[in-house]
Amino acid sequence: MVLPVVVVIAVLVLYPLAQGVFFTFTNINEANIANPVLDRAATYIGVGFRNYAHVLSGDTSYGAFWSTLVRTLIWTFSCVFFHYVIGLGLALLLNREVRGRSVYRVLLILPWAVPAFISAFTWKYMFNAQYGIINQALRAVGVDNPPVWLGQNDWALVAVIIVNVWLGVPFMMVALLGGLQSIPGDLYEAAEVDGATPWQRFRHITLPGLRSVSSTVVLLGIIWTFNMFAIIYLITGPNPNTRILVTYAFERFFSGASRDYAIASTYGVLILSVLLVFAGVYRRALRKQGEVW
Amino acid sequence: MTLDASSLKVVRPDRVAHKRHERSRAASTALHATLAIASLIAVFPVFWVLVTSFKPDARAVETTPKLFNESSLDNYTRILSGDKGSFLTWFGNSVLIALMTTVVAVFLSATTGYAASRFRFPGKRTLMMSFLVVQMFPFAVLIVPLYNILLTLGLQGEQFGLVLVYCTTAVPFCTYMLKGYFDTVPTDIDEAGRVDGLSPFGVFWRLILPLAKPGLAVTAFYAFITAWGEVAFASAFLSAADESKTLAVGLQVFVQQNRTEWGHLAAASILVAIPAIAVFYLVQRFLVAGLASGAVKG
Numbered sequence: 001m002v003l004p005v006v007v008v009i010a011v012l013v014l015y016p017l018a019q020g021v022f023f024t025f026t027n028i029n030e031a032n033i034a035n036p037v038l039d040r041a042a043t044y045i046g047v048g049f050r051n052y053a054h055v056l057s058g059d060t061s062y063g064a065f066w067s068t069l070v071r072t073l074i075w076t077f078s079c080v081f082f083h084y085v086i087g088l089g090l091a092l093l094l095n096r097e098v099r100g101r102s103v104y105r106v107l108l109i110l111p112w113a114v115p116a117f118i119s120a121f122t123w124k125y126m127f128n129a130q131y132g133i134i135n136q137a138l139r140a141v142g143v144d145n146p147p148v149w150l151g152q153n154d155w156a157l158v159a160v161i162i163v164n165v166w167l168g169v170p171f172m173m174v175a176l177l178g179g180l181q182s183i184p185g186d187l188y189e190a191a192e193v194d195g196a197t198p199w200q201r202f203r204h205i206t207l208p209g210l211r212s213v214s215s216t217v218v219l220l221g222i223i224w225t226f227n228m229f230a231i232i233y234l235i236t237g238p239n240p241n242t243r244i245l246v247t248y249a250f251e252r253f254f255s256g257a258s259r260d261y262a263i264a265s266t267y268g269v270l271i272l273s274v275l276l277v278f279a280g281v282y283r284r285a286l287r288k289q290g291e292v293w
Numbered sequence: 294m295t296l297d298a299s300s301l302k303v304v305r306p307d308r309v310a311h312k313r314h315e316r317s318r319a320a321s322t323a324l325h326a327t328l329a330i331a332s333l334i335a336v337f338p339v340f341w342v343l344v345t346s347f348k349p350d351a352r353a354v355e356t357t358p359k360l361f362n363e364s365s366l367d368n369y370t371r372i373l374s375g376d377k378g379s380f381l382t383w384f385g386n387s388v389l390i391a392l393m394t395t396v397v398a399v400f401l402s403a404t405t406g407y408a409a410s411r412f413r414f415p416g417k418r419t420l421m422m423s424f425l426v427v428q429m430f431p432f433a434v435l436i437v438p439l440y441n442i443l444l445t446l447g448l449q450g451e452q453f454g455l456v457l458v459y460c461t462t463a464v465p466f467c468t469y470m471l472k473g474y475f476d477t478v479p480t481d482i483d484e485a486g487r488v489d490g491l492s493p494f495g496v497f498w499r500l501i502l503p504l505a506k507p508g509l510a511v512t513a514f515y516a517f518i519t520a521w522g523e524v525a526f527a528s529a530f531l532s533a534a535d536e537s538k539t540l541a542v543g544l545q546v547f548v549q550q551n552r553t554e555w556g557h558l559a560a561a562s563i564l565v566a567i568p569a570i571a572v573f574y575l576v577q578r579f580l581v582a583g584l585a586s587g588a589v590k591g
Contacts, residue, residue, distance in 0.1 A: 012461040019438035107332040113573035115522030230524040249433030268434025275429040
């Protein structure tokens, strides 16, 4: 029964990965990839580190790597911060004895249940500068010139962050709720008997009790958000103000006459390297705090 | 008033409970208000699409919001009759792809997860780490090789090719979760099964799988949702022919071609969201337990 493990990993992950890394050292594109349908053999050639040199130079014709990286980091950390804080807050509320708790839970999970591309269309409609409900509401409360949300300015980035926060909170909430329920209730009773304040109980029982779940879901959240593609692509398209690393890689892969697969792969490998470095640092930091992970 | 041990024992929890009750009554309004506002924010976009889906396109872009504005079922009839793109074909494709992905991914990840949970083999730790690392793979690094592989296999543009591609993302995560879930099932059960003469696969199939239903529900849900809502691979890998598109791709075309037909788009969106929400509703009671055991013990 170990066989499927090895096969799955090898076929679905390792082989494509190795090939992807290999492509970054070539000039592969739509015109020279092997295509059995057209009965055409591969004619791409090796170019050494040229792709990396182009991308890392930060040249705008190669996606302005460094400023895109900064925008990706802003996007990732603001999203995950709000996911975690709001998710934890709601999980704490839902973990109490509240009347109608299961109803609240179903309602709060709803954003997770709706397919992301549907949410993207929905928010695109709601963010429309003229007839979108959000700007109508802003005008109604006296904001005369509400922002053009999805235009060529930084409001677009704010808008996609709002959408992604809306989308991602339920996952955090559910995962943290599971974590909260695994904390033994005796601990709280004992603390209460000893006269601990609610803040002290939160600080010394809840947070340590959640540490294991938190460290996993925060890491997963960061990875997923870093690679989150659908929301930005569907809401703002190729808007340079919301461009993050993955959306640019997709632009290179899919749009434009050239269909530059080599640059797309180079971006892929660079994204992966950034995440691996981050995960390594993260793990080491956790280990220093005595976490076995 | 006499104090003795037994009366203290009775009084104390009582007093604590009383105190808590009093505080919760004071804070109860705030608690319910917070939850209600959060729920409103969570539900409102879906509600607003529902409201829009009944409006004619021209009314959907008016600058004064109204709940009802010449509302009717026209959008739905037109979408379902195929007036606005081959909606039903896309829908069928999406269902087929999502179901195939769910079956393949749950089967592979259940066997893999069980093996990883029960057997020792060289490189097991590395393997589990690699499942987490796979989550880091941007599709950008896999999209070209997968495209290349599908071309070679002759599956480019085929639905089954897309199912394989979705398994690359779904299987590692599902395995990671299910391994955590299987870890919570005591190994005594396996041993008892073996003593009773079941083969290793029999133990897995007849004893462990039924016990792991909540975990399986969560992974099935995850696989289904992944495939149902995926955009990037579907846009890139499915052929341009209308009859092979999934909903995610088809609706994109719809948006590009009919920029202002928000009424129709909303109706289509509601039709797409219903199956996902239905599946979600079925598994949501398993979600908390399933996710927690996967994430905590992974």
